[in-house]
Amino acid sequence: MTRSGSWSHGLRMLAILALLGVAAFPLYWMFVTSMTPSSELFAPTARLVPKPSEIGVYRDAFHGTSVTTWVRNSAIVAVGTTVVSLALALFPAYALSRFRFRGMGLVGFGLFITQMLPEAMLVVPLYAIFGDLALLNTLSGLILANSAFTVPVITWILKGAIDGVPIDIEEAARVDGCSRLDIVLGVVLPLVAPTLAAAAVIAFFHGWNEYIFAQTLISDQDLRTASVGLAGFVGELSTPVHTVMAIGLMYTLPAVIFYLFVQRYVVAGMTAGSVKG
Amino acid sequence: MSKQAQAARLEGSRWTPYLFVAPVAIYLLVFQGYPLLQELILSFTSTSLLSPADHAFVGARNYSDLIGTTDFNQVLLITAIYTIACVVLSIGLGLAAALLLNGPFPGRGVARAMVTIPWAAPPVAVALIFTWMLNAQYGIFNRALRALGFAVGSENWLDNASLALPAILITTIWQIFPFASVVILAALQGVSEELRDAAVIDGADRLSVFRAVVWPTIQPSVMLLALFITIWSLRRFDLIWLMTQGGPIGATNTLVIELYRRAFVYRDLGQAAAVGMVGLSIAILVTLVYFRLTLRAERAKGQR
Numbered sequence: 001m002t003r004s005g006s007w008s009h010g011l012r013m014l015a016i017l018a019l020l021g022v023a024a025f026p027l028y029w030m031f032v033t034s035m036t037p038s039s040e041l042f043a044p045t046a047r048l049v050p051k052p053s054e055i056g057v058y059r060d061a062f063h064g065t066s067v068t069t070w071v072r073n074s075a076i077v078a079v080g081t082t083v084v085s086l087a088l089a090l091f092p093a094y095a096l097s098r099f100r101f102r103g104m105g106l107v108g109f110g111l112f113i114t115q116m117l118p119e120a121m122l123v124v125p126l127y128a129i130f131g132d133l134a135l136l137n138t139l140s141g142l143i144l145a146n147s148a149f150t151v152p153v154i155t156w157i158l159k160g161a162i163d164g165v166p167i168d169i170e171e172a173a174r175v176d177g178c179s180r181l182d183i184v185l186g187v188v189l190p191l192v193a194p195t196l197a198a199a200a201v202i203a204f205f206h207g208w209n210e211y212i213f214a215q216t217l218i219s220d221q222d223l224r225t226a227s228v229g230l231a232g233f234v235g236e237l238s239t240p241v242h243t244v245m246a247i248g249l250m251y252t253l254p255a256v257i258f259y260l261f262v263q264r265y266v267v268a269g270m271t272a273g274s275v276k277g
Numbered sequence: 278m279s280k281q282a283q284a285a286r287l288e289g290s291r292w293t294p295y296l297f298v299a300p301v302a303i304y305l306l307v308f309q310g311y312p313l314l315q316e317l318i319l320s321f322t323s324t325s326l327l328s329p330a331d332h333a334f335v336g337a338r339n340y341s342d343l344i345g346t347t348d349f350n351q352v353l354l355i356t357a358i359y360t361i362a363c364v365v366l367s368i369g370l371g372l373a374a375a376l377l378l379n380g381p382f383p384g385r386g387v388a389r390a391m392v393t394i395p396w397a398a399p400p401v402a403v404a405l406i407f408t409w410m411l412n413a414q415y416g417i418f419n420r421a422l423r424a425l426g427f428a429v430g431s432e433n434w435l436d437n438a439s440l441a442l443p444a445i446l447i448t449t450i451w452q453i454f455p456f457a458s459v460v461i462l463a464a465l466q467g468v469s470e471e472l473r474d475a476a477v478i479d480g481a482d483r484l485s486v487f488r489a490v491v492w493p494t495i496q497p498s499v500m501l502l503a504l505f506i507t508i509w510s511l512r513r514f515d516l517i518w519l520m521t522q523g524g525p526i527g528a529t530n531t532l533v534i535e536l537y538r539r540a541f542v543y544r545d546l547g548q549a550a551a552v553g554m555v556g557l558s559i560a561i562l563v564t565l566v567y568f569r570l571t572l573r574a575e576r577a578k579g580q581r
Binding site: 023264 | 301302307308309310312319388390391393394397398399511556560
């Protein structure tokens, strides 16, 4: 390697490190803040590394607040949103990929337009509808409200993946006497599994992160999700900052760790879907 | 055999596709279509949050009360600045990150995973940590600036009318640029190595290689990305609401925040719905322009 080559290599590695620092710093800072005693948080110079003896803040957060209930509710909503979204999206995705039918353009347009509807706009009429359907204050209602936003995206991604499945495979199954239902579930579904996994992750994160519906459609304390519970602390001053950060991390870290494990599949699945789309 | 013909051969009954689409169609009509219709009707009424059942039709008054007023022009301006900045900065940073992470280097897998962390962090938690980092006395931003010798004010960034929008933008860009970089990184895999090598042998410098070989390949993905970031930025709520509630003095008041304030702070559902409809019209308009542009670009390519 020439001297200028190794120079630019060094610069590139430096730029990559800076990039990773920017990406990771806020969560690191959340951790440091949670592990810093109040006296040092408000000192003239900042503490840059966590203080191990402060680990008790996590025990206090566990016992002193409802964070375990919140995180459990968020998990239920996230898993529910994933299941409902995938179950609903598979068949229309197949239909959009494999059939040509009247009204197809309308279906595609309808799916796309949902991307433009702000949750903040729909929350008022949804509140009334939820009242009529006895869905207010239920986690299943929240799951249904969230899935309405994920189903269109997932239908689209799955359609892209099904487009890539050779039709001959389906025909062979058909000759063997399989019904259309058997084909979708037995032949197509396993072949689009990577994209399905990516779609599942997208739905899971939507349910885990969602705030405005959970804030408006749920009033029962025991059914609060972590996003709403944590939002109550933003800008609030009576709870110690390090406790709030500990709660924030207990909500954030499971999601980030889960994501780091599955991100490879998400990226691969999304690419498989979009390259052909 | 053409795709249509293959599809026709697979057709069982002509009702099968409708059977497959019907559950989702009904579901989305109930949870999105019907509420949207309700909002449209609301936007022509005078309705209070306190008694939503009684509403009087007022024609287009909710719209005429908005259009052309200084307050609403300010909302549109803030929305435009916020959206355009989100698109330009997140794609710019995402592209830079993707180019950095593209070639081989030690620890590439870990680096690619790590850079997507912000995307996986819940927006409410992001609002929480950034609000703390932007605190005037104890926030790390001002501490760092002071350490570097800058004179910083005693006001929190989010309470300062000229710093609040940049602060919201920094937070938003941090959260969304990884998505842009993942999409662009995937698109970069389609760049022809042969063409790139040929250009390098011809003596082209990096910028020319990028313009002649890389950009044409990734351009469709970047365009689609721009559309999605535009639409998502137009409807982003949690980050902005939790950090500033649209303030101070409207400095971060985008359309969605204005809509929420009118509904839940001023309790005027009719006005709120009208704001929502204006926002939706803008999103649809942007989408139509986008499809026109891509169609034209495709035609131009076809003629070449």
